[in-house]
Amino acid sequence: MKVLTQPRTFVTGDILAPDDLNAVFLYGRDVVADVASKRWAKSILPIQCVTGVETPYTQASGALLVQRFKSSVTCVVERAFLSANMTSDAAVSVAITATSGGATPSGASVPLLSTTAAVTDATVDTEDTSADRFVLTANTEYSLTISIASGNFTLNRFDVILHVAVDRWTLAGTTSIPDFDPTLLTDASARDATVVNSNLTSLGTAAALFANSIGNGSSNVGALMPMRIQCHAFLSGTDVDLRTFTIPRIKTARGKCAIKRIYLFADMTAAGGVGKTITADLQNASGVSQASAVVSVNGVTYASGDTGAFSVTLDNSSVSAATTTDDFKLIFSNSDPANTCLRAVALLWVARG
Amino acid sequence: MTISNGSTALKTDLDAMISTALALVQADNAQVPGAYEIHLTFPGCISSTSSYKRKSTFPCPFDCYVETFAVTAAEQTAASTVKAAITGDGTLVDSLADSASLGDEGKLVFWPTKVSGTAGANTTKLARPLFDGTRTKAGLNFATTSQAHRVFLKGSTITVSVMTSSIVGASKIDVAIVLREFLARD
Numbered sequence: 001m002k003v004l005t006q007p008r009t010f011v012t013g014d015i016l017a018p019d020d021l022n023a024v025f026l027y028g029r030d031v032v033a034d035v036a037s038k039r040w041a042k043s044i045l046p047i048q049c050v051t052g053v054e055t056p057y058t059q060a061s062g063a064l065l066v067q068r069f070k071s072s073v074t075c076v077v078e079r080a081f082l083s084a085n086m087t088s089d090a091a092v093s094v095a096i097t098a099t100s101g102g103a104t105p106s107g108a109s110v111p112l113l114s115t116t117a118a119v120t121d122a123t124v125d126t127e128d129t130s131a132d133r134f135v136l137t138a139n140t141e142y143s144l145t146i147s148i149a150s151g152n153f154t155l156n157r158f159d160v161i162l163h164v165a166v167d168r169w170t171l172a173g174t175t176s177i178p179d180f181d182p183t184l185l186t187d188a189s190a191r192d193a194t195v196v197n198s199n200l201t202s203l204g205t206a207a208a209l210f211a212n213s214i215g216n217g218s219s220n221v222g223a224l225m226p227m228r229i230q231c232h233a234f235l236s237g238t239d240v241d242l243r244t245f246t247i248p249r250i251k252t253a254r255g256k257c258a259i260k261r262i263y264l265f266a267d268m269t270a271a272g273g274v275g276k277t278i279t280a281d282l283q284n285a286s287g288v289s290q291a292s293a294v295v296s297v298n299g300v301t302y303a304s305g306d307t308g309a310f311s312v313t314l315d316n317s318s319v320s321a322a323t324t325t326d327d328f329k330l331i332f333s334n335s336d337p338a339n340t341c342l343r344a345v346a347l348l349w350v351a352r353g
Numbered sequence: 354m355t356i357s358n359g360s361t362a363l364k365t366d367l368d369a370m371i372s373t374a375l376a377l378v379q380a381d382n383a384q385v386p387g388a389y390e391i392h393l394t395f396p397g398c399i400s401s402t403s404s405y406k407r408k409s410t411f412p413c414p415f416d417c418y419v420e421t422f423a424v425t426a427a428e429q430t431a432a433s434t435v436k437a438a439i440t441g442d443g444t445l446v447d448s449l450a451d452s453a454s455l456g457d458e459g460k461l462v463f464w465p466t467k468v469s470g471t472a473g474a475n476t477t478k479l480a481r482p483l484f485d486g487t488r489t490k491a492g493l494n495f496a497t498t499s500q501a502h503r504v505f506l507k508g509s510t511i512t513v514s515v516m517t518s519s520i521v522g523a524s525k526i527d528v529a530i531v532l533r534e535f536l537a538r539d
């Protein structure tokens with residue numbers, strides 16, 4: 001990591017030349033512009049709507065399969081992909097809408113993805129690509145809906161992959177990228193302390209935005225990226241090993257990161273009873289809970305919720321290279337011994353800094 | 354810190370005024386590389402499961418370093434073996450672990466990982482090098498320079514495949530991939 005140092009060293013007793021001050025200001029301008037332009041955190045969000053080793057998802061005409069997700073920050077979907085093994089009587093489509101109100105995000109086609117025609121051979125990969133670029137609003141739940149116009153479909157494997165980009169400056173609460181445009185001094189204008197102070201104030205203001213962008217500042221934000229973990233078909237008595245997922249920590253001395261929030265989505269076989277819940281519990285290696293998302297399924301077959309904001313450091317420069325003794329784990333649980341949770345999806349948002 | 358017209362501007366005053374700002378920008382720049390994880394879950398996979406049912410495919414939107422490839426297998430038949438592999442067109446071969454390859458002929462297979470002895474338990478196998486910004490010298494010998502080649506290239510299609518010799522249906526295989534990338538510029 002190259003240390004940023006000013007290009008001129010001042011010497012007490014020397015005559016202060018405008019060139020010396022200008023060189024320092026111009027260096028600051030270039031450094032701010034260079035680092036600020038490193039802006040977008042891009043990530044891959046694979047949504048396994050149906051995995052091949054589950055019972056194939058079969059539906060009659062007009063029936064739907066819905067997957068839901070939510071971001072705590074505004075993000076941009078830059079590409080979407082369909083990768084599936086399936087059969088169908090007609091084209092199967094994927095649409096994205098806001099769960100509440102059903103609005104399609106501006107810029108997203110309807111459908112977003114499609115097989116375009118009937119699919120006859122499940123052993124052949126079915127694929128589609130969307131180059132639509134659209135914004136997902138923070139704290140808004142979106143639904144991916146898989147449907148067929150007529151006839152039936154059987155999904156053996158159905159992955160929708162989103163390429164998600166997050167602008168770290170949006171998260172830092174700024175409306176523009178940090179910028180420093182100094183007023184340069186001239187021999188004719190002499191060394192005006194007012195100009196010097198004004199330049200340095202502007203530089204300091206821009207630099208302060210960087211402190212927030214890496215999560216060390218007062219706003220404690222960073223560019224967020226999603227991590228999706230899903231658990232299938234479980235009851236209260238389901239073996240805990242089947243409900244436990246290892247989250248490897250990031251072995252790094254750079255690139256600090258932390259889990260900031262967990263959204264939980266649960267689909268049930270039937271509406272749950274009073275007091276019935278689905279839980280996703282983030283634990284450290286010792287089994288100590290770090291954060292827990294709990295949703296009530298009382299009277300509903302689908303429920304969603306989240307942990308609220310928290311911060312659990314995911315990086316660890318000394319974590320074991322080959323064992324999981326320092327890693328985190330996410331454990332799902334269903335309080336009901338008889339009502340199967342068909343699928344629980346935890347969407348963890350991981351921030352830099 | 355401010356200076357005044359008519360007063361003497363000391364070296365320490367002038368240096369301090371800009372070094373504080375540069376330190377903030379530098380601290381940010383040091384954190385520019387970021388990491389996150391992808392999890393792909395394959396519940397109920399058994400030895401006879403068709404290959405197209407035990408894979409997941411996705412395109413990569415950026416050049417990134419594959420820091421960790423972890424495979425967790427739970428409730429497999431005693432003494433069964435679970436294997437997982439990543440293929441990616443255009444990526445180079447990593448010679449870690451055993452050399453089993455799974456499907457997708459014609460593509461290069463790297464980082465196959467095997468998990469054994471997972472009866473009645475969660476067992477994870479992973480490899481996790483330290484990423485501290487130190488450059489690994491790339492060479493022709495993959496056995497000694499493998500870390501330099503654990504990359505997904507922008508635009509490549511990545512396929513993760515799993516396989517097990519277990520015959521127990523109530524089981525689970527989870528693949529976690531830790532990716533590290535740099536913030537994209539406008």
